[in-house]
């Protein structure tokens with residue numbers, strides 16, 4: 001056995017399981033919760049059985065006067081609880097056996113530095129208004145500056161808006177990169193997004209006169225000049241005339257008629273074999289840089305991001321044909337220049353590498369406020385659940401920060417054969433491309449991004465590339481790979497690999513969640529449905545893990561029921577939970593306390609605050625009662641053949657000044673009127689009225705307080721929690737004056753709806 005680190009016998013990555021002690025404690029805890037949940041079902045069943053027997057025997061019990069009407073509510077609660085219980089089982093799959101991965105990049109370098117594969121990086125942007133051009137350029141620059149042999153790195157920007165300004169900005173960025181890349185290398189800069197890097201610096205005093213200070217001042221000046229030119233162009237809406245004349249690429253816009261109707265626009269801005277223009281200021285080769293706006297025609301579906309990705313896969317196969325493809329959203333810059341190497345440690349591992357289809361990094365965010373008002377951090381997902389997912393057989397593909405093997409993306413079936421991805425194209429370095437051959441390559445690649453290409457090659461979108469027809473094209477694509485037998489890896493390094501901007505308003509967060517929930521529901525009824533069709537193809541753990549997401553839309557129903565019915569029943573004094581004195585109270589109390597403290601502990605462990613946890617609970621509730629609920633309703637209508645025109649709303653990332661000030665202060669941003677807000681506000685108002693109603697009753701009647709509490713404690717607690725969690729909602733409805741408040745129309749509508757619901761309920765039953 002060789003014992004040198006470089007020898008094959010040492011793996012390139014290592015997998016660690018969670019400490020067994022903690023895991024055993026957790027499993028015990030989980031089992032006790034299971035017993036608690038089971039007892040709740042027992043209670044409901046025995047209770048219902050009792051009623052049936054009593055009513056069957058025509059025996060009237062004092063407490064059960066309106067027994068008939070509450071049976072139906074209890075049946076509903078039982079249904080809801082059964083669903084919650086089932087969902088709880090899904091969540092356990094994500095906690096059962098988390099794994100943690102570690103890579104050994106030095107071994108990778110020792111063994112394969114000379115034969116590293118080519119890597120193609122795809123950055124997708126779709127709308128220059130919602131995704132500011134400078135943000136996109138910072139992302140592009142950060143990935144161009146990866147610590148990786150530049151002749152093997154290619155960066156593609158897909159611009160679905162086909163904006164001339166974006167093209168111009170990329171042109172500017174490619175010139176700036178000629179200074180930025182050597183600067184990064186020289187001073188080992190981290191992170192390599194210029195803006196993020198400048199923001200980390202507390203600017204040095206002028207007395208320090210090192211080389212670095214001078215260079216830094218120089219590069220900063222270059223950056224600011226570039227920024228000014230790009231922003232001027234963006235403001236005026238056009239590219240300066242002299243630039244337009246100088247670069248032939250702009251002539252491709254001559255035939256442009258609209259965003260949805262234009263030819264393929266493809267421009268290779270830098271090419272590793274282009275000796276004249278593609279060297280940096282220190283005469284080193286630059287990474288290949290390509291701009292692509294695929295052809296769009298009104299009569300052809302464009303399939304959103306999946307369509308863009310598939311065009312990129314095809315076009316890149318002609319230009320650089322990297323064996324590894326990485327894709328990242330335009331708002332997520334690379335925060336770690338070594339991420340490519342980390343990912344390759346998985347793919348190139350001699351023993352396990354050949355089974356791996358993709359390596360997923362978490363999505364992390366910068367600029368989230370301390371208590372994370374909209375739950376945008378998703379820490380529990382990235383620090384805990386995704387590790388559990390990995391332990392079940394591999395995480396889901398979340399559409400950004402992910403490295404894929406090209407052949408698997410193109411539909412290769414899994415086989416147990418070792419299929420090395422070591423570079424086999426080292427011999428093509430010699431022949432440099434002339435200007436003409438570069439143009440020829442562009443012309444040859446263009447048809448691959450045309451609308452008709454997929455008509456002639458219909459496998460794209462069904463068996464090759466990202467799959468079409470699902471709002472979460474990424475998740476279903478990853479799932480289809482796993483169904484074919486491929487594995488995936490989750491890699492969550494200490495220093496985060498990708499950082500993005502969080503959503504800044506409640507509306508944005510809810511719309512995004514709604515789209516995801518719709519997509520997940522589509523997966524549930526697709527031919528890859530994790531609970532059904534994936535049986536036998538995925539491990540049971542992985543099936544359950546996927547169910548956590550597929551059931552987002554349906555789980556909204558029991559949640560809405562739980563938020564409305566028990567509170568309404570308070571008004572009529574109908575108890576739906578056991579009394580405090582009853583032994584059945586214990587399982588309820590145990591499940592509530594245990595589940596709450598477990599979730600709180602998880603949150604704190606992932607680095608959040610108590611207030612952050614509370615905010616997350618609110619978002620949990622809002623997502624389920626609005627995003628998921630609307631997603632469910634619309635999906636069902638669509639299945640029944642009443643499609644609603646709900647566009648693929650891009651979630652905007654820019655906010656006005658005032659709004660971002662409110663964000664800093666953690667004041668909830670509502671702003672516009674939306675059916676989802678009305679729905680949320682109605683539930684909030686309803687609970688407030690029910691709470692007021694029951695309090696009045698308890699105070700008026702003699703000894704009422706004690707009696708009501710004794711009889712309906714859990715129900716009152718539920719109602720009070722719902723009222724407390726909705727405090728920002730009441731503020732937005734009635735007390736705030738700023739622009740981010742809820743419109744008066746929503747306040748009126750929700751009050752009317754809630755009052756009439758309470759009134760009807762009281763009158764009719």
Ligand SMILES: *[C@@H]1O[C@H](CO)[C@@H](O)[C@H](O)[C@H]1NC(C)=O
Pocket residue numbers: 190191335336364494495496
């Ligand atoms: C991003 O990178 C910087 C330096 O490279 C590091 O200090 C910081 O912790 C990273 N951010 C995160 C969230 O990991």
